[in-house]
Amino acid sequence: MPVLGALPTLVESFGRQAASTPDRIALVAGDERLTYAALDEAVDRLAARLAAAGARPGTLVGICAAKSAACVTAMLAVLRTGAAYLPLDPAHPAARVELVLADSRADLLLTEGEPVTTAVPVLRLDGEHPPAAPLPAAPPDPSSPAYVIYTSGSTGTPKGVVVPHRALANLLAGMRELVGSTAEDVWLSAASLTFDMSVPELYLPLVTGGRLVLVDPRTALLGKRLAALIEREGVTHMQATPSGWRVLLYAGFRGPRLTALVGGEALPAALAGDLRSRVGRLVNMYGPTEAAVWATSWEVPIEPGTVSIGDPLPGATVHVVDDGLDEVGQGELAIGGVCVADGYLGRPALTADRFVPDPYGEPGSRLYLTGDVVRRTGAGLEYLRRADTQVKLRGYRVELGEVEAAMDGLPGVRQSVAAVSGDALVAFVVGDCPDLRRRLAAILPAYMVPTRVIPLDSVPLTPNGKIDRRALEEKI
Known part of the structure; x- marks a missing residue:
């Protein structure tokens, strides 16, 4: 594992960059273009307001706003106060946002427009506000939380992953070393802010003097418009899931100067070959939210053959282990190092179940058990499958148990099973709930609402009394 040594936090790195290149364009969002100086000043002003409202080390601030320059400003401002931020998507059902806010026990909510709840003190991003006393310069403790990202939960309740500043700093430094990012580079940010893939694409350009170009996640689904934006802004780096890259390829996209990063889902070999032939460089990234976004990478060759997830990034260690945490050729992937989240x-x-003492590391260090089954190959690690019921759909982590719990709570549903067929989420339902999809859309994000509902008289079982998922797959 390459060691990067002591690293400055994102707050320190951005502050130094803004002081070094104040007149360079830092951020582009539609017609809005902000220099480093303008962005830094906006961050300072909002950080002062946040501090006056109670944001400080040890607190959590929810941010419920559309992807915009103001939203990026808000995230940086929260970090500058020493607090951690929690991104919330205003496009999600209000019930989902309220559930996450309640579960997180957020201390403050930054929002545009009317707040989704009155249970948390609210600070509006929009409108005019009186100035507040500026904050003294005080970098956050590297061990303190930087952000909390909620992922799907197997019990029906989403769970928040707490990522500290040291893990975030390690991610940015490691990607800068392996992927490359300079003041001449332009990064496109197409991911939703509630998807942790957004973290490196937002911050890496801002700590290397480059330019960040924001695009709404919905626009990212329009291949020709997205391709035109990439050309117009001179984008040099872009991340997307395999599903996202397909949208561009179907639109005839070619980017010979583009460094393309792909992750969030398993990369099919055919797509790897097609995409590699159309871009200047292709890197397959792998990592869970619990390991600060990306933990391994693999430079895809011109003729990729078998697809690998590669080797660990600087600051990360990887082990293929059995149930006793002994190294094996094929088994569960365990990740250690500075990249590991707090829990x-x-x-x-x-936390104790998934974050375990690291028998290969320093005393007190931990391994995160990913639940992903991999094997070692000459090209690095090869991803095989999930070991549990958690799946990825269009880059989003979905725990099938959470979808099933939501369906089972609806009137008329006696039993339900969620399954995946290709890129589609399928629901098997025993009972009578004709408006099931509409009801689910009111409580779940769109990517967790089944696209197909198959009625059953009863759920098939194996001789051991377990759900016979193979029999269900035959009904799709």
Whole structure:
């Protein structure tokens, strides 16, 4: 594992960059273009307001706003106060946003427009506000939380992953070293802010003097418009899931100067070959939210053959282990090092179950058990499958148990099973709930609403009394 040594936090790195290149364009969002100086000043002003409202080290600030320059300003401002931020998508159902806010016990909510809840003190991003006393310069403790990202939960309740500043700093330094990012580079940010893939694409350009170009996640689904934006802004680096890259390829996209990063889902070999032939460089990234976004990478060759997830980034270690944490050729992938998150917010038992003492590391270090089955090859690690019921759909982590719990709570549903067929989420339902999809859309994000509902008289079982998922797959 390459060691990067002591690293400045994102707050320190951005502050130094803004002081070094104040007149360079830092951020582009539609017609809005902000220099480093303008962005830094906006961050300072909002950080002062946040501090006056109670944001400080040890607090959590929810941010519920559309992807915009103001939203990026808000995230940086929260970090400058020493607090951690929690991104919330205003496009998600209000019930989902309220659930996450309640579970996180957020201390403050930054929002545009009317707040989704009155249970948390609210600070509006829009409108005019009186100035507040500026904050003294005080970089955050590297061990303190930087952000909390909520992922799907197997019990029906989403869970918050707490990522500290040291893990975030390690991610940015490691990607800068392996992927490359300079003051001449332009990064496109197409991911939703509630998807942790957004983290490196937002911050890496801002700590290397480059330019960040924001695009709404919905626009990212329009291949020709996205391709035109990439050409117009001179984008040099872009991340997307395999599903996202397909949208561009179907539109005839070619980017010979583009460094393309792909992750969030398993990369099919055919797509790897097609995409590699159309871009200047292709890197397959792998990592869970619990390991600060990306933990391994693999430079895809011109003729990729078998697809690998590669080797660990600087600051990360990887082990292929059995149930006793002994190294094996094929088994569960365990990740250690500086990249490992603190754990799950307010869930000590679950944290202890998935974040275990690292028998290969320094005393006190931990491994995160990913639940992903991999094997070692000459090209690095090869991803095989999930070991549990968690799947990825269009880059989003979905725990099938959470979808099933939501369906089982609806009137008329006696039993339900969620399954995946290709890129589609399928629901098997015993009972009578004709408006099931509409009801689910009111409580779940769109990517967790089944696209197909198959009625059943009963759920098939194996001789051991378990759900016979193979029999269900035959009904799709």
